[in-house]
Amino acid sequence: xxxxxxxxxxxxxxxxxxxxxxxxxxxxxxxxxxxxxxxxxxxxxxxxxxxxxxxxxxxxxxxxxxxxxxxxxxxxxxxxxxxxxxxxxxxxxxxxxxxxxxxxxxxxxxxx
Amino acid sequence: xxxxxxxxxxxxxxxxxxxxxxxxxxxxxxxxxxxxxxxxxxxxxxxxxxxxxxxxxxxxxxxxxxxxxxxxxxxxxxxxxxxxxxxxxxxxxxxxxxxxxxxxxxxxxx
Numbered sequence: 001x002x003x004x005x006x007x008x009x010x011x012x013x014x015x016x017x018x019x020x021x022x023x024x025x026x027x028x029x030x031x032x033x034x035x036x037x038x039x040x041x042x043x044x045x046x047x048x049x050x051x052x053x054x055x056x057x058x059x060x061x062x063x064x065x066x067x068x069x070x071x072x073x074x075x076x077x078x079x080x081x082x083x084x085x086x087x088x089x090x091x092x093x094x095x096x097x098x099x100x101x102x103x104x105x106x107x108x109x110x111x112x
Numbered sequence: 113x114x115x116x117x118x119x120x121x122x123x124x125x126x127x128x129x130x131x132x133x134x135x136x137x138x139x140x141x142x143x144x145x146x147x148x149x150x151x152x153x154x155x156x157x158x159x160x161x162x163x164x165x166x167x168x169x170x171x172x173x174x175x176x177x178x179x180x181x182x183x184x185x186x187x188x189x190x191x192x193x194x195x196x197x198x199x200x201x202x203x204x205x206x207x208x209x210x211x212x213x214x215x216x217x218x219x220x221x222x
Binding site for chain 2: 004006032034041042043044045046049091093095097100101102103104105106108
């Protein structure tokens with residue numbers, strides 16, 4: 001199947017700083033990528049749809065100014081968590097769709 | 113937003129037993145996917161079902177899509193410790209968006 005990568009796999013940051021997470025489709029082009037958040041022992045919750053060359057579409061309750069998404073190319077989308085707080089600590093997962101959705105390995109964010 | 117109810121949420125059984133996980137909704141989905149997720153990793157696609165009544169088999173795993181495309185089931189025969197993991201169903205809402213069930217955390221004891 002198609003391969004989606006994420007970087008970094010783990011990140012620890014101080015409260016108030018910003019963190020950027022990259023999502024890449026390695027062997028296919030994706031005009032649309034998705035960003036999910038997963039709390040411990042819970043399922044995936046869709047945060048936003050990242051559209052290449054246009055603004056992201058955010059799900060209800062997700063702050064667009066806090067979770068900045070940029071989809072500058074057909075193989076790269078980035079999620080920036082701005083002014084991170086401990087409650088933003090979570091497992092962030094991206095996906096990209098070719099014939100079906102393929103998920104990245106996730107990024108564990110810990111905000112101290 | 114369409115909702116998917118997945119059950120059971122936790123299941124612990126002995127090696128060799130059979131089990132079924134259910135995924136139900138009041139809404140119709142154009143397709144439904146089953147994923148398996150290991151701790152600290154992203155979900156890995158097991159199967160996609162598209163046609164109402166469709167049955168797909170993947171070794172000891174049997175997936176079924178309901179006739180009305182509102183529900184699905186995953187049946188595992190002769191479970192093995194290697195089947196342990198989080199199983200997620202996800203329905204295609206359209207516009208390429210997926211909605212996930214709560215997940216079933218499966219533990220197979222040797």
